[in-house]
Amino acid sequence: MKVEISGLRSGYGSATILEGIDLVVPEHGALAVVGRNGMGKSTLLKTVMGYIKPSKGNVVVQSRDITGWPTYRVTRLGVAYAAQEKSLFGELSVDENLNVGKGRRCPAELREEVIGYFPVLGQRLNQRAGTLSGGEQKMLTLAAALVSEPELLVLDEISDGLGPAVISSVGTALKALRAKHGCTILMVEQNLDLSLDVADDIAVLKLGSLTLEKAAGAAGLRDELVTALAP
Numbered sequence: 001m002k003v004e005i006s007g008l009r010s011g012y013g014s015a016t017i018l019e020g021i022d023l024v025v026p027e028h029g030a031l032a033v034v035g036r037n038g039m040g041k042s043t044l045l046k047t048v049m050g051y052i053k054p055s056k057g058n059v060v061v062q063s064r065d066i067t068g069w070p071t072y073r074v075t076r077l078g079v080a081y082a083a084q085e086k087s088l089f090g091e092l093s094v095d096e097n098l099n100v101g102k103g104r105r106c107p108a109e110l111r112e113e114v115i116g117y118f119p120v121l122g123q124r125l126n127q128r129a130g131t132l133s134g135g136e137q138k139m140l141t142l143a144a145a146l147v148s149e150p151e152l153l154v155l156d157e158i159s160d161g162l163g164p165a166v167i168s169s170v171g172t173a174l175k176a177l178r179a180k181h182g183c184t185i186l187m188v189e190q191n192l193d194l195s196l197d198v199a200d201d202i203a204v205l206k207l208g209s210l211t212l213e214k215a216a217g218a219a220g221l222r223d224e225l226v227t228a229l230a231p
Helices: 041-048 071-075 094-100 108-117 134-146 164-181 192-198 221-228
Strands: 003-012 015-025 030-034 056-061 079-082 152-156 184-189 201-206 209-215
Touching (some): 003 041, 015 184, 030 192, 041 152, 041 184, 071 079, 094 134, 108 134, 134 152, 134 164, 164 192, 184 192, 209 221
Parallel strands (some): 030 184, 030 201, 079 152, 152 184
Antiparallel strands (some): 003 015, 201 209
């Protein structure tokens, strides 16, 4: 599922957060937008997902202009969104949260595949999601997105609150499921190691504008990103 963002201006009320954003994520590709807190990363994803209506520009998904669409219409295209803030059904069990994204019980093979990346969830299937630790809730948020078999996976700071070992598991899961199921990934992150591990291309967002975009395998990119993200 190809994503094309052009001339995007977006924000909250009279406050403009994003100005003139142009990005392309090829079908089956993965793009990581990195930046410090307060640079507009979440605003970008919320605009793509229809939570915020842009004042200018377009969001096109698979040649379909979805600019300003309500979120439910965006998700029906095969888009899954793992938000930075809690987006689980706290009163439902882990098992029920894994099924709710499909509107039915997810295929056993896919379910076992995803749980295999986050074994602790397999030990918590009957536990209410709201009683999980913060890190476990983050894992469940991603797992619920993955079992919905999305064509486009939109991830907002998925590493936030996770330990290094779990972040490594997240990277492994995203790469394996992308290779097997061919989904496109648009992610925003502060964790450079995860971004470089998962993405084909990296873009830097600073004060609502893109300041750098390069292939993730470009020589010396990590040092360049550290400099670009310095206060």
